[in-house]
Amino acid sequence: MLRLTKNVNGLNQQRTVKSMKNYSRLFLLHLIALFGVSIPSLAIDTNSSLKLQKGNFKILLSKNEMEPVKLAAKTLCKDFEKVMHYKPEIFQNTDDTQQIDIVIINEAVDNPLFQSRFIRPLDGFESHRVYCSPEEKRIYLHGKDMRGAIYAIYTFSELFLGVPPLWYFCSWEPQYKKQVEIKSSFDYFKKSPQVRYRAWFPNDTDLFKPWRRLSKENDELWLETMLRLKLNTVELEATVTYPDYKLNSQAALLRKYGLVLTSHHHVACNNNLMNWAGYWRKVRGVEPPELLLSNEKALIEFWQYSIETVCRNKQENLWQIAFRGVNDQPFWAAFSDAPKDDKERADIINRMIRIQLAMIKKATGEEDPFVRMTFYDELSDLLAKGYLQPPTGKNMLWTFVAGRRDHYPYDDLVSFDTTKQVKLGYYMNLQFTSTGAHLAPAEGPWKMEANYRYVNTRGPLTFSVVNAGNLREFVMEMSANARMMWDMQAYNTDSFLIDFCSQYFGQKYAEEVAKLYHDYYYAYWQQKPSEFPGMERQFIFQDLRYSRVFDQIGKRFSDFSPNPLYDIGFERVPGRSFRIDGNNQVDSLIAGMKKTAVRFEEVSQRCENLLKRLPKQDQRFFRDNLAAPCHYMAALSHSLYHFVSAYKEKESSKRAENLDIAIRRLEEARDALYDTQEGVFSTWYAGDSADGKFNIPAKLKLLRELRNKI
Structure with missing residues (x-):
């Protein structure tokens, strides 16, 4: 008997998936659930x-x-x-x-x-x-x-x-x-999807980007995969180029495959202020004017070129309006004449986004084009305070963002006035740039479902995007999201997972693999109790948080403090970077890693036992998508446990012993992942160095240098 815990509409429920007794009957039920085939059509x-x-x-x-x-x-x-x-x-x-x-x-x-x-x-x-x-x-x-x-x-x-x-x-x-x-008499029929725009956002592509350059297939087949999953939209960074009103090659690929283009949350009208100087030099042949709010006419000209570029290319585009800084930061970090008061700052944003919306309507000739605005970081805070007043309309998409660092409905969505004439969008990270999952999945499909169930109680969900990082690590979670966005009423994570495991690992082992997936996600250290009503696993310690601990403690390894961790840059909420409960970070980390390492190790051993029994053709994907990440997290947890123990230890011999184990365990974590490099993924981890987001080689170098000093 398989027991999977699930969160629906903020309530914790448990569903029991019974053992499969009759193969043909189960196949029939799965066909109905998977493909929407009506019962009469199966006669x-x-x-x-x-x-x-x-x-x-x-x-x-x-x-x-x-x-x-x-x-x-x-x-x-x-x-x-x-x-x-x-x-x-x-x-x-x-x-x-x-x-x-x-x-x-x-x-x-x-x-x-x-x-x-x-x-x-x-x-x-x-x-x-x-x-x-x-x-x-x-x-x-x-x-x-x-x-x-x-x-x-x-x-x-x-x-x-x-x-x-x-x-x-x-x-x-x-x-x-x-x-x-x-x-x-076969007749498969699928009605229109509930969520009109269903998107992936490849982000933090330190592994994906160099891999894509290796072949045409690597560069393009992820778009085919999206269409096979019945997704339809890709979120990209700025796509406008100079000086000839062209969109870049990434946008051209979307046109080739028939996908909708939309833009990242610091991109307005398919361009951002990182490209400000390029417009003035390459298009206008002049030195760029200073970024000042008083230079509003220059901003309008910049946006006008961008909007015209999209229209001339006949790009199917879900417009994004925004007013943010040069990079992923508030506009007041880039404009020297920006006000200091939050209310005044919001007033500036309110004005700029309405200018952009009016320009889009004029250029497209549409009275109500589909346009979205994303409430990320500072915009979310300003909206929650009531200062930000985004446009409304029947095709205006207010895109809320799961709480930063940890993924749950944030204050702006909770306080949203549901009487407003808008449709809703939701942006959720399956990975995260600086503190979330990266080399191994962590959020899981149950948490994804709980987030979207809540959003759907606040208004009609019309847009969804999941931040998918390098893609390969998150294909199961992204598949779950694709299924849910087509028909939220019919979707159930437990049922989806059985279907997924049946398709990729065989009917015979589906229930056992599904249980392993569940136990893998629930092995993560929950470093702080949940606060959002009914939300399981609201706060978890993903692998980039491990990475931050290695880096931050490594810098002060000879200077012990019970609370050595600090917030990373641009953190608007104190303590949000790690969210470790209690008043002693070191002791909490040691206790947390000790528990989570054992849990991951137990699931990892079960994965190894099952791997030997799976049909040969299913073994590689099982290893790559579940067994290897589980082994990686087990070894990584052991490594961090011994690293932090060494930091706390005063006696040199015991400190050295702990560092030796930390090094050995981190090498084991590396090997668990790197050993999955074969076939089309033979160089997948080439990007996990230099500018890699985790950079295991750099962590090993740090530990060895610390060990050599003892």
Whole structure:
């Protein structure tokens, strides 16, 4: 029996997932939950079906089709080639052959294939359907619009070719199929998603960025993965370039795949003030004017170029309005004539964002374009105080941010006036730049669900973005988020996890793997009791907090203090960087690491035992996504325990002994991760040095230098 703790609408509940007794019955239920297939559609006449075999089928696609749909169709052909060792051709019209037609329909384009009387109805935007029409010898992959068609294509590939959404990340090995059979009554139908914009934000890409440069596949296939998961938006930094009204290559990739572009929270109108000087020198040929509030006309000109650039490129764009500093900081850090008073500062922001909104409306010709504003850090504080007055409107998205450092609904969302005419967005970190998860996942899908459940009680959720870091470490959590954002009412983390584990590790082991995932996340040290009502694991000690402890204590290793840790830069709330409960940080760390190391070690051992029993084709992803991070956190916790113990120890021999163990355990933590480098990820940790966010080599160097001084 598997017991998974879950948080829904602020209430702690426990759901019991019973042991699976009947394989076919469970598969049926999972098919309903996973793919939205109605029960009547599963009443299949086993004597009637279309059988795809080498050479007996082709793909039909309108000559008017959009380029991203064409790309997805070509990818489907590659999927067939991997699985059936046969690559079908794509045709623009039908003929009189006896071949089976796989017909791709996008209702947003003129398509003569759409005239058939066998076409079935769809819902609104992005809805899609996969169904069989035996009378015509056709299989329809049918979408309401461009992305609906793309989702239909990848749905077919997943259901009938067995290509999982995370195939590039999970070391998937194709299972050869001589024949693919589609029952005549098969009808998969997916209504429009609840959350209109469902985004990833790759951030802190110290590992991802150098890996992307290695190949075209590495650079692009994460976008294909998003579409297979049925996401539709990517959040990027500034994408406007100079001097020719072009967007950068990252935005061009989004257009290629049919994804929406949106911007980071310190980016206004797809640009930010880091590019201020470039505009004036490269576009205007003059030296940049000083950043002053009194230079409002210069700011407007800067924003105007940026807005025109997006419009000229016909980029599908979810606009962001903002007024912040040169980097991820308040505007008053960059403008020398900024006021000192919070109310006056908020008044400036209120004025600037309304100017930007009016410019966007004029440039697009839309009275109510979808526009978002993100309440990050200082903006969240000003909103909670009632000073910030963002615009309202039927398509205005107020994007709230999970509390900084630790991820839970913050004060501005709690105090939000639900009578305002706005839609809601939510930004949640699955990793965090300076104090959160980085080399190993930590937040977990239960905490993700609890956050979004709360947001959805405050207003209609229309936008979601998860900060996904380097991506590879967080693919399970991101998959959970993708599922939830499509249909929050139907989503349940426990059920999702069983489905996920069934798909990637096999039906036989799904329950056992799901329990290991749960126990891994709950092994993290909770260094402070939760304060938000009903929120489990509100405060946890992620691996970048470990990294900060190594760095900060290492700098004063010969100068003992029971409270050696200090807040990092730009910290607006005292004590938020570590949130260690009690009045003695050192003793709390030693006690916390002792407990959490044992918990991680126990789960790690269970992972190793299961790893030997899993089918060979599933072992690598299990190791990479769960076993290795668990072993890493166990060894890392032991290392920090002995490092802090050495710091507290006065006797030289015992101090040296603790440092020796800390070094050995940190090497073990490194090896647990670095040993996962094979296949397309053979150089994954090349970026974990120099400017790496954790930088294990630098931590080992620090410990060895301290040891050599004794």
